[in-house]
Amino acid sequence: MNMIRVLMLGNHASVKGGITSVITQIIEHDWEYDGIEMRFIPTYIETSYVKKIIYFAKAYFKIRKEIRKNKPDVIHIHMSYKGSFIRKYEIHKLCMNYGIPDVIHLHGSEFKKWFDESNKESQKKIKKLLKESSAFIVLGNEWDKAVKQIEPKTKTVVVSNTIHLPEQIASWNDEFQVLFLGVLIQRKGVADLLQAINLLQRSEKIGNAHFVISGSGAEEDKLINQANNLKLDKYVEFIGWTAGVEKTELLCKSQMLILPSYNEGLPIAILEAISYGLPIVATDVGDISAVVKDGINGYLIEPGNIKAMAEAISNIIIMNKETYGVMSAASRRIAERFSDEKYFRELKQCYECIGDRKQ
Numbered sequence: 001m002n003m004i005r006v007l008m009l010g011n012h013a014s015v016k017g018g019i020t021s022v023i024t025q026i027i028e029h030d031w032e033y034d035g036i037e038m039r040f041i042p043t044y045i046e047t048s049y050v051k052k053i054i055y056f057a058k059a060y061f062k063i064r065k066e067i068r069k070n071k072p073d074v075i076h077i078h079m080s081y082k083g084s085f086i087r088k089y090e091i092h093k094l095c096m097n098y099g100i101p102d103v104i105h106l107h108g109s110e111f112k113k114w115f116d117e118s119n120k121e122s123q124k125k126i127k128k129l130l131k132e133s134s135a136f137i138v139l140g141n142e143w144d145k146a147v148k149q150i151e152p153k154t155k156t157v158v159v160s161n162t163i164h165l166p167e168q169i170a171s172w173n174d175e176f177q178v179l180f181l182g183v184l185i186q187r188k189g190v191a192d193l194l195q196a197i198n199l200l201q202r203s204e205k206i207g208n209a210h211f212v213i214s215g216s217g218a219e220e221d222k223l224i225n226q227a228n229n230l231k232l233d234k235y236v237e238f239i240g241w242t243a244g245v246e247k248t249e250l251l252c253k254s255q256m257l258i259l260p261s262y263n264e265g266l267p268i269a270i271l272e273a274i275s276y277g278l279p280i281v282a283t284d285v286g287d288i289s290a291v292v293k294d295g296i297n298g299y300l301i302e303p304g305n306i307k308a309m310a311e312a313i314s315n316i317i318i319m320n321k322e323t324y325g326v327m328s329a330a331s332r333r334i335a336e337r338f339s340d341e342k343y344f345r346e347l348k349q350c351y352e353c354i355g356d357r358k359q
Contacts, residue, residue: 003037004351007066009059009091010078010105012042016216016241017183018268019078019107022161025340026076026347034348041066043087056087063091067098074134074351075100080108081115085126092129101134101354109263109286110187112146130154134354139265140287157350160290162343163271165335168252170277170328172321176209178313179254179278181247181269182261184217189260189283189303191219191226196260196309198230205314206235214250216241251276255324256316262303264288271338274331279324281312291338297330 010023023040031038043059045052066072075095079088088104095102108114115126130136130151137159138144144156182188190213200206213223213236220238227236242250257273257280264286273280274291280298282288294300299312319327 003032003035004074005037005070005072006031006039006074006076006351007063007070007072008038008040008076008078009043009063009088010040012045015044015046018161019080021268022105022107023078025162025164029340029344034344036348036351039066039070039072043091044084052083060090060094064094067094067100071098072100074354075102076105076351077102078105078107080106081111082108084108085129089125089129092133096132103135103137103350103354104129104133105137106139106143106147107265109261109265111143112150113263115150127151135350137350140290142287143265157346159343159346159350160287160338161266161268161271162338162340163268163275163335164340165275166248168248168276169332170252170255172324173255174208176207176256176317177254178209178211178256178258178317179250179273180211180213180215180258181242181250181272182215182259182267184213184215184220184223186219187262188215188219189262190215190223192260192304192306192309193258194223194226194230194232194236195306196313197232197235199306199310200314201232201235203310205310205317207317209235209313209317211236212250212254213238214240214242214247247272251278254278256281256298256313258282258309258313259288260301260303260309261285266290271335275335277328277332277335279316279327279331281309281316291334293330293334297327297334 011020027040041059041062043056045055077088092102131153136154136156138147138156139160144158147154147156197211224238257278259282261283266287270280270291280292282292283303284300292298292300301308301312
């Protein structure tokens, strides 16, 4: 059996965020067993603007050399928007020039919003890439609709993010730990979360809850100052970015996850949390409703609704052990639908389908 040669492109492992988590999952899979030869070239690193350009330029020439030398059957490109689109559009053109099918894997939660705000020339390029790519992976049905609104001829493939199911399960604890996992940027709504915590504190509904903010980013100092101004130091702890064993331990010790974002796709943070059986409070954006069922394994709220957020958090904090156990078990059952076995099978089918078309 001939191996399918796949060249994957995306963030360097040092870049923080969900995209890197997805790339790491894919790289670590045993593709050889599936008849696929997987190679990876990083195209982006978090550094100064000039160094980013130099880094991409070097990656571009590595990709061109790889294409000429090994002629991959498929190039799998992880893409967001803004600068990520500009870089990946150049690689898409390279694929077109050499006749290599490309799979574009979209991660940017504000892609449609960015398209709507772009000038006509940029919109023309975006639609061209969507139309020309051999397959365009989206994370859920809502994203599928959004992309098709931009370019109806896009060959979309819905492949939801995945998680490996751990043996550990969250357990009830009277000292209730509420966890936020993510990059600390405005879109994630952490400022709203701090306001909701303040509301719980003033209404004396906070109980024994302890809120752990795990993340780093542009808003970090501003959010720490906000928490200090609201006198939340007794209830809120900023612990910086966590990964690997440290994040696993954090999930095991927590009793709930909250994600108050204004835009999302299908966040890895939520999938990780439900795999440990954590109930979720999240905003009803993107495809989050596919994994958070209101009143079943958590609560869905509208973005920016601080009162509703506080009420949802309080509803879980005040639960008795038995009711919490039911909600926790519901999260774990939902997580089982996003097993990594199904995920990698869908990716393999995507590669095989494109390979058949190429022949």
